[in-house]
Amino acid sequence: MRKALTLTVIVAATVVTAMVASPSQPLDMEHMTFASAAAMMQRTAVASSLLFVWLVGAVVLTLASPRDIRYSSVEVRVAPLHCAMVGLVALTSFVLTAIVFTYLVPYVVGTPLLIALGVFAILTKIYGMVAIFHAIGTAVAGVRSIDQLSQRRWLRGDIAITVTGLLILGAIRLIPFLGSVVWAIASVFGIGVALATKFGRREPWFLTWRSAAA
Amino acid sequence: MTEAHAEFLQDPEGHASHLDECADCRAIVAGLNAPLSHEPIRIDRLPVAAWEGAAYRSWGFVAACSAVLAVTAIVMCRMAGVSPLHAVSADASISQWRTLLTVMTGALRHATLGWQILFGCAFVAVNTILFLLLRRPTRGIDA
Numbered sequence: 001m002r003k004a005l006t007l008t009v010i011v012a013a014t015v016v017t018a019m020v021a022s023p024s025q026p027l028d029m030e031h032m033t034f035a036s037a038a039a040m041m042q043r044t045a046v047a048s049s050l051l052f053v054w055l056v057g058a059v060v061l062t063l064a065s066p067r068d069i070r071y072s073s074v075e076v077r078v079a080p081l082h083c084a085m086v087g088l089v090a091l092t093s094f095v096l097t098a099i100v101f102t103y104l105v106p107y108v109v110g111t112p113l114l115i116a117l118g119v120f121a122i123l124t125k126i127y128g129m130v131a132i133f134h135a136i137g138t139a140v141a142g143v144r145s146i147d148q149l150s151q152r153r154w155l156r157g158d159i160a161i162t163v164t165g166l167l168i169l170g171a172i173r174l175i176p177f178l179g180s181v182v183w184a185i186a187s188v189f190g191i192g193v194a195l196a197t198k199f200g201r202r203e204p205w206f207l208t209w210r211s212a213a214a
Numbered sequence: 215m216t217e218a219h220a221e222f223l224q225d226p227e228g229h230a231s232h233l234d235e236c237a238d239c240r241a242i243v244a245g246l247n248a249p250l251s252h253e254p255i256r257i258d259r260l261p262v263a264a265w266e267g268a269a270y271r272s273w274g275f276v277a278a279c280s281a282v283l284a285v286t287a288i289v290m291c292r293m294a295g296v297s298p299l300h301a302v303s304a305d306a307s308i309s310q311w312r313t314l315l316t317v318m319t320g321a322l323r324h325a326t327l328g329w330q331i332l333f334g335c336a337f338v339a340v341n342t343i344l345f346l347l348l349r350r351p352t353r354g355i356d357a
Binding site for chain 1: 257258259260261262264265266267268269270271272273274275276279280283284286287290291293294295296298301302308315316318319322323333336337340341343344345347348349350351352353
Protein backbone atom coordinates (compact mmCIF):
# COMPACT_ATOMS: atom_id res chain seq x y z
CA MET A 1 0.00 0.00 0.00
CA ARG A 2 2.76 2.42 0.98
CA LYS A 3 4.80 1.53 -2.10
CA ALA A 4 1.80 2.08 -4.36
CA LEU A 5 1.16 5.43 -2.72
CA THR A 6 4.81 6.45 -3.11
CA LEU A 7 4.78 5.43 -6.76
CA THR A 8 1.59 7.39 -7.37
CA VAL A 9 3.06 10.48 -5.75
CA ILE A 10 6.21 10.18 -7.88
CA VAL A 11 4.24 9.76 -11.10
CA ALA A 12 1.97 12.68 -10.19
CA ALA A 13 4.97 14.86 -9.36
CA THR A 14 6.60 13.92 -12.66
CA VAL A 15 3.46 14.81 -14.60
CA VAL A 16 3.13 18.14 -12.81
CA THR A 17 6.81 18.90 -13.41
CA ALA A 18 6.47 18.01 -17.08
CA MET A 19 3.42 20.26 -17.37
CA VAL A 20 5.29 23.12 -15.73
CA ALA A 21 8.40 22.52 -17.81
CA SER A 22 6.59 22.25 -21.11
CA PRO A 23 5.55 25.45 -22.86
CA SER A 24 2.01 26.53 -22.04
CA GLN A 25 1.37 27.25 -25.71
CA PRO A 26 2.06 24.67 -28.40
CA LEU A 27 5.35 25.28 -30.18
CA ASP A 28 5.02 27.64 -33.10
CA MET A 29 6.62 25.37 -35.65
CA GLU A 30 5.93 27.74 -38.54
CA HIS A 31 8.03 30.54 -37.10
CA MET A 32 10.68 28.37 -35.47
CA THR A 33 13.88 28.59 -37.46
CA PHE A 34 16.38 25.80 -37.78
CA ALA A 35 18.98 27.96 -36.01
CA SER A 36 16.79 28.49 -32.92
CA ALA A 37 15.98 24.78 -32.72
CA ALA A 38 19.67 23.93 -33.00
CA ALA A 39 20.54 26.50 -30.33
CA MET A 40 17.96 25.01 -27.98
CA MET A 41 19.36 21.54 -28.59
CA GLN A 42 22.90 22.78 -27.97
CA ARG A 43 21.90 24.41 -24.68
CA THR A 44 20.42 21.15 -23.46
CA ALA A 45 23.52 19.25 -24.59
CA VAL A 46 25.81 21.70 -22.76
CA ALA A 47 23.68 21.51 -19.61
CA SER A 48 23.66 17.71 -19.56
CA SER A 49 27.44 17.56 -20.21
CA LEU A 50 28.06 20.00 -17.38
CA LEU A 51 25.86 17.94 -15.08
CA PHE A 52 28.13 14.97 -15.64
CA VAL A 53 31.18 17.11 -14.78
CA TRP A 54 29.37 18.31 -11.65
CA LEU A 55 28.62 14.70 -10.72
CA VAL A 56 32.28 13.71 -10.95
CA GLY A 57 33.33 16.78 -8.97
CA ALA A 58 30.67 16.24 -6.32
CA VAL A 59 31.65 12.60 -5.79
CA VAL A 60 35.35 13.46 -5.53
CA LEU A 61 34.73 16.33 -3.11
CA THR A 62 32.35 14.29 -0.96
CA LEU A 63 34.89 11.48 -0.80
CA ALA A 64 37.68 13.90 0.10
CA SER A 65 35.89 15.75 2.90
CA PRO A 66 32.54 14.18 3.80
CA ARG A 67 32.39 15.65 7.27
CA ASP A 68 32.89 19.21 6.03
CA ILE A 69 30.25 18.84 3.33
CA ARG A 70 27.82 17.33 5.87
CA TYR A 71 28.38 20.14 8.31
CA SER A 72 27.81 22.77 5.63
CA SER A 73 24.67 20.92 4.53
CA VAL A 74 23.32 20.98 8.08
CA GLU A 75 24.15 24.67 8.37
CA VAL A 76 22.29 25.66 5.20
CA ARG A 77 19.21 23.79 6.42
CA VAL A 78 19.40 25.28 9.91
CA ALA A 79 20.17 28.87 8.91
CA PRO A 80 19.15 29.36 5.25
CA LEU A 81 18.50 33.09 5.52
CA HIS A 82 21.92 33.79 6.99
CA CYS A 83 23.56 31.72 4.25
CA ALA A 84 21.58 33.54 1.56
CA MET A 85 22.56 36.90 3.00
CA VAL A 86 26.24 35.96 3.21
CA GLY A 87 26.04 34.65 -0.35
CA LEU A 88 24.51 37.81 -1.75
CA VAL A 89 26.96 40.08 0.04
CA ALA A 90 29.91 37.86 -0.91
CA LEU A 91 28.87 37.83 -4.56
CA THR A 92 28.66 41.62 -4.57
CA SER A 93 32.00 41.80 -2.78
CA PHE A 94 33.61 39.51 -5.39
CA VAL A 95 32.41 41.72 -8.25
CA LEU A 96 33.45 45.00 -6.60
CA THR A 97 36.82 43.59 -5.54
CA ALA A 98 37.40 42.26 -9.06
CA ILE A 99 36.77 45.74 -10.47
CA VAL A 100 39.27 47.20 -8.00
CA PHE A 101 41.84 44.54 -8.93
CA THR A 102 41.23 45.20 -12.63
CA TYR A 103 42.16 48.81 -11.90
CA LEU A 104 45.49 47.51 -10.61
CA VAL A 105 46.23 45.32 -13.65
CA PRO A 106 48.54 47.93 -15.29
CA TYR A 107 50.69 47.61 -12.16
CA VAL A 108 52.39 44.31 -11.33
CA VAL A 109 50.19 43.42 -8.38
CA GLY A 110 46.83 43.48 -10.17
CA THR A 111 47.05 40.30 -12.22
CA PRO A 112 48.02 37.86 -9.43
CA LEU A 113 45.39 39.37 -7.14
CA LEU A 114 42.76 38.97 -9.84
CA ILE A 115 43.80 35.36 -10.47
CA ALA A 116 43.73 34.59 -6.74
CA LEU A 117 40.27 36.13 -6.41
CA GLY A 118 39.01 34.14 -9.41
CA VAL A 119 40.38 30.86 -8.07
CA PHE A 120 38.92 31.54 -4.62
CA ALA A 121 35.51 32.42 -6.09
CA ILE A 122 35.44 29.30 -8.26
CA LEU A 123 36.47 27.03 -5.36
CA THR A 124 33.86 28.65 -3.13
CA LYS A 125 31.14 28.08 -5.71
CA ILE A 126 32.13 24.45 -6.32
CA TYR A 127 32.28 23.59 -2.62
CA GLY A 128 29.06 25.47 -1.89
CA MET A 129 27.16 23.79 -4.71
CA VAL A 130 28.18 20.34 -3.48
CA ALA A 131 26.97 21.29 0.00
CA ILE A 132 23.68 22.43 -1.56
CA PHE A 133 23.39 19.12 -3.44
CA HIS A 134 23.83 17.33 -0.11
CA ALA A 135 21.26 19.55 1.58
CA ILE A 136 18.68 19.02 -1.18
CA GLY A 137 19.36 15.28 -1.23
CA THR A 138 18.92 15.09 2.53
CA ALA A 139 15.72 17.14 2.45
CA VAL A 140 14.18 15.01 -0.30
CA ALA A 141 15.60 11.53 0.23
CA GLY A 142 17.31 11.71 3.61
CA VAL A 143 16.89 8.97 6.18
CA ARG A 144 14.33 9.91 8.86
CA SER A 145 14.70 7.07 11.37
CA ILE A 146 17.06 4.27 12.32
CA ASP A 147 14.47 1.77 11.12
CA GLN A 148 14.44 3.41 7.69
CA LEU A 149 18.24 3.50 7.64
CA SER A 150 18.50 -0.24 8.17
CA GLN A 151 15.96 -0.92 5.41
CA ARG A 152 17.73 1.10 2.74
CA ARG A 153 20.31 -0.59 0.56
CA TRP A 154 21.36 2.01 -2.00
CA LEU A 155 20.02 5.38 -1.08
CA ARG A 156 22.06 6.08 2.04
CA GLY A 157 25.40 7.60 2.82
CA ASP A 158 26.85 10.98 1.92
CA ILE A 159 27.75 10.15 -1.67
CA ALA A 160 24.34 8.77 -2.63
CA ILE A 161 22.58 11.70 -0.96
CA THR A 162 24.82 14.22 -2.76
CA VAL A 163 24.24 12.52 -6.13
CA THR A 164 20.48 12.51 -5.50
CA GLY A 165 20.52 16.23 -4.76
CA LEU A 166 22.57 16.88 -7.89
CA LEU A 167 20.14 14.91 -10.05
CA ILE A 168 17.16 16.82 -8.65
CA LEU A 169 18.78 20.23 -9.10
CA GLY A 170 20.15 19.17 -12.50
CA ALA A 171 16.70 18.11 -13.68
CA ILE A 172 15.33 21.48 -12.59
CA ARG A 173 18.17 23.22 -14.42
CA LEU A 174 17.06 21.70 -17.71
CA ILE A 175 13.79 23.64 -17.49
CA PRO A 176 14.16 26.74 -19.68
CA PHE A 177 14.56 30.04 -17.78
CA LEU A 178 13.25 28.69 -14.45
CA GLY A 179 16.14 26.23 -14.29
CA SER A 180 18.75 28.95 -14.68
CA VAL A 181 17.06 31.04 -11.99
CA VAL A 182 16.92 28.13 -9.56
CA TRP A 183 20.56 27.23 -10.27
CA ALA A 184 21.60 30.85 -9.68
CA ILE A 185 19.71 30.96 -6.38
CA ALA A 186 21.37 27.69 -5.36
CA SER A 187 24.75 29.23 -6.22
CA VAL A 188 24.06 32.19 -3.93
CA PHE A 189 23.12 29.82 -1.10
CA GLY A 190 26.19 27.70 -1.87
CA ILE A 191 28.64 30.60 -1.79
CA GLY A 192 26.99 31.76 1.42
CA VAL A 193 27.23 28.44 3.23
CA ALA A 194 30.80 27.85 2.04
CA LEU A 195 31.91 31.17 3.51
CA ALA A 196 29.68 31.03 6.60
CA THR A 197 31.09 27.66 7.66
CA LYS A 198 34.62 28.35 6.36
CA PHE A 199 34.32 25.41 3.98
CA GLY A 200 32.84 23.24 6.72
CA ARG A 201 35.81 23.65 9.05
CA ARG A 202 33.87 25.37 11.84
CA GLU A 203 36.73 27.73 12.54
CA PRO A 204 36.31 31.48 12.93
CA TRP A 205 37.51 33.55 9.98
CA PHE A 206 38.80 36.29 12.25
CA LEU A 207 40.28 36.01 15.71
CA THR A 208 38.65 38.21 18.32
CA TRP A 209 40.63 39.75 21.14
CA ARG A 210 39.46 39.01 24.68
CA SER A 211 41.19 40.01 27.86
CA ALA A 212 42.43 37.28 30.18
CA ALA A 213 40.06 38.45 32.91
CA ALA A 214 36.99 37.95 30.67
CA MET B 215 15.98 12.07 50.49
CA THR B 216 13.69 9.11 51.04
CA GLU B 217 13.94 5.78 49.30
CA ALA B 218 10.93 6.62 47.13
CA HIS B 219 12.70 9.78 45.94
CA ALA B 220 15.87 7.87 45.13
CA GLU B 221 13.99 5.20 43.19
CA PHE B 222 12.14 7.82 41.19
CA LEU B 223 15.28 9.78 40.36
CA GLN B 224 17.09 6.61 39.26
CA ASP B 225 14.25 5.46 36.98
CA PRO B 226 11.70 8.25 36.44
CA GLU B 227 9.67 6.38 33.84
CA GLY B 228 9.47 3.19 35.92
CA HIS B 229 8.23 5.07 38.97
CA ALA B 230 6.08 7.69 37.29
CA SER B 231 3.29 7.19 39.84
CA HIS B 232 5.56 8.79 42.46
CA LEU B 233 4.88 12.13 40.79
CA ASP B 234 1.24 12.04 41.87
CA GLU B 235 2.15 12.02 45.56
CA CYS B 236 5.36 14.13 45.65
CA ALA B 237 5.28 17.85 44.97
CA ASP B 238 9.08 18.21 45.14
CA CYS B 239 9.66 15.73 42.34
CA ARG B 240 6.87 17.30 40.28
CA ALA B 241 8.68 20.62 40.61
CA ILE B 242 11.96 19.03 39.49
CA VAL B 243 10.34 17.43 36.43
CA ALA B 244 8.52 20.65 35.58
CA GLY B 245 11.81 22.53 35.83
CA LEU B 246 13.44 20.12 33.40
CA ASN B 247 10.58 20.62 30.94
CA ALA B 248 10.78 16.94 29.99
CA PRO B 249 7.41 15.15 30.07
CA LEU B 250 7.56 11.56 31.27
CA SER B 251 6.09 8.88 29.08
CA HIS B 252 4.85 5.49 30.24
CA GLU B 253 5.51 4.01 26.80
CA PRO B 254 8.92 2.42 26.25
CA ILE B 255 11.26 4.25 23.89
CA ARG B 256 11.58 2.53 20.51
CA ILE B 257 15.09 3.11 19.31
CA ASP B 258 14.34 2.23 15.70
CA ARG B 259 11.76 5.05 15.54
CA LEU B 260 14.15 7.71 16.80
CA PRO B 261 15.41 10.27 14.29
CA VAL B 262 18.93 9.69 13.05
CA ALA B 263 21.82 12.06 13.59
CA ALA B 264 23.46 13.63 10.55
CA TRP B 265 26.49 11.37 10.83
CA GLU B 266 24.62 8.06 11.23
CA GLY B 267 25.03 5.91 8.14
CA ALA B 268 26.86 8.74 6.39
CA ALA B 269 30.06 6.78 5.86
CA TYR B 270 28.29 4.17 3.75
CA ARG B 271 29.42 4.34 0.12
CA SER B 272 26.75 3.33 -2.31
CA TRP B 273 28.94 2.76 -5.36
CA GLY B 274 26.23 0.92 -7.28
CA PHE B 275 23.93 3.93 -7.09
CA VAL B 276 26.71 6.33 -8.07
CA ALA B 277 27.79 4.14 -11.00
CA ALA B 278 24.23 3.79 -12.27
CA CYS B 279 23.58 7.54 -12.07
CA SER B 280 26.93 8.35 -13.70
CA ALA B 281 26.29 5.93 -16.55
CA VAL B 282 22.79 7.28 -17.22
CA LEU B 283 24.00 10.88 -17.11
CA ALA B 284 27.03 10.17 -19.33
CA VAL B 285 24.95 8.35 -21.94
CA THR B 286 22.35 11.15 -21.90
CA ALA B 287 25.05 13.80 -22.33
CA ILE B 288 26.73 11.93 -25.18
CA VAL B 289 23.44 11.32 -26.99
CA MET B 290 22.38 14.95 -26.59
CA CYS B 291 25.76 16.19 -27.83
CA ARG B 292 25.60 13.85 -30.83
CA MET B 293 22.12 15.11 -31.66
CA ALA B 294 23.25 18.72 -31.34
CA GLY B 295 26.40 18.06 -33.34
CA VAL B 296 28.88 19.23 -30.71
CA SER B 297 31.53 17.28 -28.84
CA PRO B 298 30.95 16.96 -25.07
CA LEU B 299 34.40 18.38 -24.31
CA HIS B 300 33.72 21.40 -26.49
CA ALA B 301 30.37 21.91 -24.77
CA VAL B 302 31.96 21.87 -21.31
CA SER B 303 34.89 24.10 -22.23
CA ALA B 304 32.58 26.60 -23.97
CA ASP B 305 30.43 26.98 -20.89
CA ALA B 306 33.28 26.99 -18.40
CA SER B 307 35.31 29.69 -20.18
CA ILE B 308 35.86 32.92 -18.31
CA SER B 309 35.88 35.13 -21.41
CA GLN B 310 32.39 36.51 -20.69
CA TRP B 311 33.43 37.45 -17.14
CA ARG B 312 36.61 39.08 -18.45
CA THR B 313 34.61 41.12 -20.97
CA LEU B 314 32.12 42.17 -18.29
CA LEU B 315 34.91 43.25 -15.94
CA THR B 316 36.71 45.18 -18.68
CA VAL B 317 33.52 47.01 -19.63
CA MET B 318 32.66 47.87 -16.02
CA THR B 319 36.18 49.05 -15.23
CA GLY B 320 36.28 51.16 -18.40
CA ALA B 321 32.93 52.72 -17.52
CA LEU B 322 34.14 53.53 -14.02
CA ARG B 323 37.38 55.05 -15.30
CA HIS B 324 35.46 57.46 -17.50
CA ALA B 325 32.85 58.21 -14.85
CA THR B 326 32.74 61.45 -12.90
CA LEU B 327 34.58 61.86 -9.63
CA GLY B 328 31.30 61.58 -7.70
CA TRP B 329 30.57 58.15 -9.13
CA GLN B 330 34.11 57.00 -8.38
CA ILE B 331 33.79 58.12 -4.76
CA LEU B 332 30.40 56.37 -4.57
CA PHE B 333 32.00 53.19 -5.89
CA GLY B 334 34.74 53.44 -3.27
CA CYS B 335 32.17 53.89 -0.49
CA ALA B 336 30.15 50.90 -1.80
CA PHE B 337 33.30 48.78 -1.90
CA VAL B 338 34.15 49.60 1.72
CA ALA B 339 30.54 49.19 2.90
CA VAL B 340 29.98 45.81 1.23
CA ASN B 341 33.24 44.37 2.52
CA THR B 342 32.50 45.69 6.02
CA ILE B 343 29.08 44.00 5.98
CA LEU B 344 30.71 40.77 4.77
CA PHE B 345 33.27 41.00 7.57
CA LEU B 346 30.50 41.48 10.15
CA LEU B 347 28.45 38.59 8.74
CA LEU B 348 31.44 36.25 8.80
CA ARG B 349 32.04 37.00 12.47
CA ARG B 350 28.70 35.39 13.37
CA PRO B 351 29.20 31.83 14.68
CA THR B 352 27.55 28.98 12.82
CA ARG B 353 24.34 27.40 14.15
CA GLY B 354 24.58 23.90 12.73
CA ILE B 355 24.38 20.92 15.08
CA ASP B 356 27.46 18.85 15.64
CA ALA B 357 27.87 16.81 12.47
